[in-house]
Amino acid sequence: MVAVAILAAGRGTRMKSSLPKVLHPLGGRSLVERVLASCTSLKPSRQLAIIGYAGDRVRKALADVENLEFVEQTEQLGTGHAIQQLLPPLEGFTGDLLVLNGDVPLLRSSSLEKLLSIHQQHNNAATLLTAQLPNPKGYGRVFCDQNNLVKEIVEDRDCTAAQKHNHRINAGVYCFNWPKLSEILPNLTAENDQKEYYLTDVFSQLNPVMAVDVEDYQEIMGINDRRQLAAAYDILQMRVKDDWMAAGVTLIDPDSITIDDTVSLETDIIIEPQTHLRGNTHVATGSHIGPGSLIENSQIGPDTRILYSVISDSVVKANTRVGPYAHLRSHVETGEACRIGNFVELKNTQMGDKTNVAHLSYLGDATVGNQVNVGAGTITANYDGVKKHRTLLGDRVKTGSNSVLVAPLTLGSDVTIAAGSTVTEDVENDALVIARSRQVVKKGWRLSNE
Ligand code: UD1
Numbered sequence: 167m168v169a170v171a172i173l174a175a176g177r178g179t180r181m182k183s184s185l186p187k188v189l190h191p192l193g194g195r196s197l198v199e200r201v202l203a204s205c206t207s208l209k210p211s212r213q214l215a216i217i218g219y220a221g222d223r224v225r226k227a228l229a230d231v232e233n234l235e236f237v238e239q240t241e242q243l244g245t246g247h248a249i250q251q252l253l254p255p256l257e258g259f260t261g262d263l264l265v266l267n268g269d270v271p272l273l274r275s276s277s278l279e280k281l282l283s284i285h286q287q288h289n290n291a292a293t294l295l296t297a298q299l300p301n302p303k304g305y306g307r308v309f310c311d312q313n314n315l316v317k318e319i320v321e322d323r324d325c326t327a328a329q330k331h332n333h334r335i336n337a338g339v340y341c342f343n344w345p346k347l348s349e350i351l352p353n354l355t356a357e358n359d360q361k362e363y364y365l366t367d368v369f370s371q372l373n374p375v376m377a378v379d380v381e382d383y384q385e386i387m388g389i390n391d392r393r394q395l396a397a398a399y400d401i402l403q404m405r406v407k408d409d410w411m412a413a414g415v416t417l418i419d420p421d422s423i424t425i426d427d428t429v430s431l432e433t434d435i436i437i438e439p440q441t442h443l444r445g446n447t448h449v450a451t452g453s454h455i456g457p458g459s460l461i462e463n464s465q466i467g468p469d470t471r472i473l474y475s476v477i478s479d480s481v482v483k484a485n486t487r488v489g490p491y492a493h494l495r496s497h498v499e500t501g502e503a504c505r506i507g508n509f510v511e512l513k514n515t516q517m518g519d520k521t522n523v524a525h526l527s528y529l530g531d532a533t534v535g536n537q538v539n540v541g542a543g544t545i546t547a548n549y550d551g552v553k554k555h556r557t558l559l560g561d562r563v564k565t566g567s568n569s570v571l572v573a574p575l576t577l578g579s580d581v582t583i584a585a586g587s588t589v590t591e592d593v594e595n596d597a598l599v600i601a602r603s604r605q606v607v608k609k610g611w612r613l614s615n616e
């Protein structure tokens with residue numbers, strides 16, 4: 167049995183922010199959400215977040231996380247003091263406790279699984295994750311014997327010049343046998359330079375304590391300021407993009423592309439420069455996206471072509487072409503083999519197959535049939551200043567250039583609208599509608615200059 171505790175009580179002064187550090191977003195999810203996600207594969211029986219600074223905001227932000235308990239640390243007196251707060255809620259718990267920092271968002275689940283399995287295999291009192299860092303400045307140094315049994319952990323500020331040469335650092339990620347830890351936790355003192363209760367002081371009282379090196383040292387990076395937040399984003403992006411390339415996605419100029427790790431892609435997709443895929447987006451095989459597109463929370467079908475466009479909360483079906491310069495604003499669903507062309511904005515609009523909205527249009531709150539041709543400059547007047555209204559276009563409707571469709575409006579199938587019409591009344595199937603003033607020509611007329 168495993169319980170997970172996440173240290174999230176600190177303010178994160180160096181972020182220079184009113185938002186508590188652990189709530190800062192990194193690639194679409196907050197730091198602490200990422201930490202929580204990294205341990206779901208361990209199927210912990212309990213999850214406890216230790217909160218303090220702006221605790222109410224942290225609570226609110228994590229309100230939807232299932233099976234998460236909040237433990238208050240009203241004063242932040244150190245990492246050891248934070249873990250002492252677990253003594254009441256974990257009373258009688260006999261399993262292992264995994265301790266994670268809320269500001270270490272890049273840990274892979276596989277590293278935590280390895281840590282836990284070594285901990286359990288060796289029946290250790292404690293096992294800690296270590297890393298060999300090129301630049302170990304600021305981290306606690308871990309001293310081990312040849313069997314990786316920990317002899318001592320010395321905080322950077324307390325290291326002698328010789329000890330500073332040790333590049334093996336404490337990642338702040340630990341597995342403890344909880345009954346053993348809980349027995350000695352009350353003994354901690356704050357007799358150090360910072361007058362804090364150091365969690366690392368427990369190791370001298372536990373036996374055996376083992377260190378496990380993480381494979382990729384970048385995983386243990388902690389976020390203390392906005393520069394590190396940006397660096398973590400780069401690392402995350404590199405990982406995500408490497409994985410997609412290995413899985414059969416072509417990225418042209420990957421440095422200029424960003425892909426959230428919540429996005430899923432199929433094989434044989436081409437993504438061109440300056441394209442950003444975010445949130446719960448899925449792109450199906452054979453699609454060619456970009457350059458210059460932003461797609462958020464959208465489902466893109468197979469063999470689509472999307473060029474210089476912005477798509478949010480929408481569905482684009484197979485063989486559809488979007489752009490250049492189209493905006494699918496929200497709740498748009500195209501049919502198959504549609505064409506959404508230049509300078510077209512769609513909102514809350516659903517359409518059938520083989521429908522074209524090719525140039526300079528706005529369709530809002532519309533239901534459009536199959537094989538409809540929406541002429542250049544057609545606009546739905548969907549808002550009367552108070553309420554939004556729907557426009558319904560039947561199959562094979564053709565609207566002439568510069569038509570205004572004043573909602574609520576229903577046009578039957580095979581209706582043709584003459585160019586320049588302002589249509590205000592419903593039309594039955596099979597009709598031609600001309601709703602504009604007739605052209606007047608005065609022969610022989612010329613502007614006089616007098
Ligand atoms: C700690 C370790 C150090 C290790 C480093 C790795 C100790 C004494 N040192 O140092 O060996 O190399 O992490 O990143 O533990 N927090 C609370 N309540 C508190 C104090 C801290 O919740 O009272 C939280 C912070 O919000 C943070 C985490 O604990 O998420 C780590 O605290 P921090 O003060 O940053 O520890 P370090 O000095 O980095």
Ligand code: CA
Nearest residue numbers: 269388389390
């Ligand atoms: Ca830290």
